[in-house]
Amino acid sequence: MAKNLRQDITGLRAIAVLAVTMFHIDHVMLPQIDLFKGGFLGVDIFFVISGFLMTMLIMRKGVGLQSGDFSLLKFYQRRAKRICPALIATIVFFLALGYLILPKSK
Numbered sequence: 001m002a003k004n005l006r007q008d009i010t011g012l013r014a015i016a017v018l019a020v021t022m023f024h025i026d027h028v029m030l031p032q033i034d035l036f037k038g039g040f041l042g043v044d045i046f047f048v049i050s051g052f053l054m055t056m057l058i059m060r061k062g063v064g065l066q067s068g069d070f071s072l073l074k075f076y077q078r079r080a081k082r083i084c085p086a087l088i089a090t091i092v093f094f095l096a097l098g099y100l101i102l103p104k105s106k
Contacts, residue, residue, distance in 0.1 A: 012049055016042035 023039020058070065 009049060009053070012045060016045035016049070018042075019045070 019039040019042035022036040026036040058075065
């Protein structure tokens with residue numbers, strides 16, 4: 001993965017992270033000043049970057065869109081295989097944390 005690292009995409013990701021972070025810090029700590037009104041656009045930047053990178057991956061892997069080498073099913077299986085373990089671990093962690101920390105209802 002590191003061999004395909006693009007500095008321009010990394011820079012955009014850094015800007016998006018800073019925008020979202022500053023928006024939340026400003027919104028929570030200084031609600032009356034509202035300096036970073038557009039910080040939520042960082043989320044949109046992440047969506048655009050994700051779409052761009054997935055399209056590039058599909059185009060690279062499937063020169064084969066015409067030749068039939070590309071499989072959308074395999075593409076999503078690989079993505080699920082990469083994303084689901086972290087998702088499941090996060091869900092289990094926060095369910096356990098919620099069970100331990102949140103007050104029990106009567």
